[in-house]
Amino acid sequence: MFTGIVEEIGEVLEIAPSGDGVRLTVRSDVATQDAAHGDSIAVSGVCLTAVDLPPGRFTADVMRQTLDMSALSGLTPGSRVNLERATAAHGRLGGHIVQGHIDGTGRVSEIRPGDRWRVIRFSLPEDLAPLVVDKGSIAVDGVSLTVSAVSDAGDPAPWFEVSLIPETLTATTLGAREVGDQVNLETDILARHVQRLLRFTPPGSPGSARSEGGRS
Numbered sequence: 001m002f003t004g005i006v007e008e009i010g011e012v013l014e015i016a017p018s019g020d021g022v023r024l025t026v027r028s029d030v031a032t033q034d035a036a037h038g039d040s041i042a043v044s045g046v047c048l049t050a051v052d053l054p055p056g057r058f059t060a061d062v063m064r065q066t067l068d069m070s071a072l073s074g075l076t077p078g079s080r081v082n083l084e085r086a087t088a089a090h091g092r093l094g095g096h097i098v099q100g101h102i103d104g105t106g107r108v109s110e111i112r113p114g115d116r117w118r119v120i121r122f123s124l125p126e127d128l129a130p131l132v133v134d135k136g137s138i139a140v141d142g143v144s145l146t147v148s149a150v151s152d153a154g155d156p157a158p159w160f161e162v163s164l165i166p167e168t169l170t171a172t173t174l175g176a177r178e179v180g181d182q183v184n185l186e187t188d189i190l191a192r193h194v195q196r197l198l199r200f201t202p203p204g205s206p207g208s209a210r211s212e213g214g215r216s
Contacts, residue, residue: 002042003087004095004137004144006172007031010043012079013057020064024048024075027057031083040086040100044173045142045184046070047100070102071141071182080173082142095144096137097189103128106140108181109159118169119148120177121161124185129158131187131195138162139186143172 007030014025024043031041032053039050041058048060067073075081087093110121122140124132129151132138136147140162149161169175177183 001087002047002084002098002100002142003091003093004084004098004139004142006082006084006143008083009171009173010081010083012075012077012081014077015075018061021062021067023059024062024072025052025057025059026081026083028083029056031085032056032058035085042082042084042086042098042100042142044071044081045098045100045139045186046072046102066102069104071105071184074182080176082172084142096139098139098142098144098186099189100142101186102184103131103187103192104185105182106185108177108179108183111177111179116166118164118175119161120164120174121159122183122185123157123159126156126158128185128187129153129155131191132158132160133191136191137188139184141173141183142186143168143174 008028011027012024013027016023026043035041035050035053035058037050037053040047041050046066048062050058050060052059062072104125106122106124108120109123112119132147132150134147134150138145138147145162147160148163151158164174
């Protein structure tokens with residue numbers, strides 16, 4: 001479990017084929033300080049298991065499914081990635097509950113710079129649009145962010161915006177994002193649970209869509 005508060009920006013050192021996936025080696029100073037074999041480290045929002053920990057780096061296996069549904073497939077040696085260790089049970093929840101289980105990817109569609117702030121608009125898949133709400137939480141490349149604007153329901157090209165403060169722009173990879181870049185998205189776990197529960201609500205029962213429609 002993570003909080004979406006990035007601890008450092010790491011650098012991809014090596015990507016080696018491993019079965020139908022890859023073995024990823026990342027340079028890290030902070031995330032490896034007290035890490036042990038088998039520990040979880042979020043790499044740009046994707047929860048990976050450290051299998052090797054030489055000084056100042058760690059190696060993790062990335063399966064094909066993860067590559068297919070995340071932006072990790074686009075990494076190359078030299079790519080910069082956001083890193084966060086799993087949160088300790090006694091630690092502060094500075095961001096929001098992040099699992100490191102990516103829902104899909106989006107792309108930077110617009111960047112509006114300001115004097116100190118920067119507003120970035122991201123596209124997102126249609127099936128994720130209902131899970132993103134104004135002033136709600138979302139993790140973009142593992143960064144816990146507050147949604148500042150969303151597209152209307154039914155928009156054929158859904159999007160959301162975030163407003164980034166100087167600290168976020170410098171402490172994460174989001175400050176270097178450009179229009180067209182692909183990013184990892186993880187929606188709020190509470191929204192995902194509610195959506196799933198509603199799918200099991202029997203038609204005609206209190207709270208179901210059909211029941212609500214019958215009252216009008």
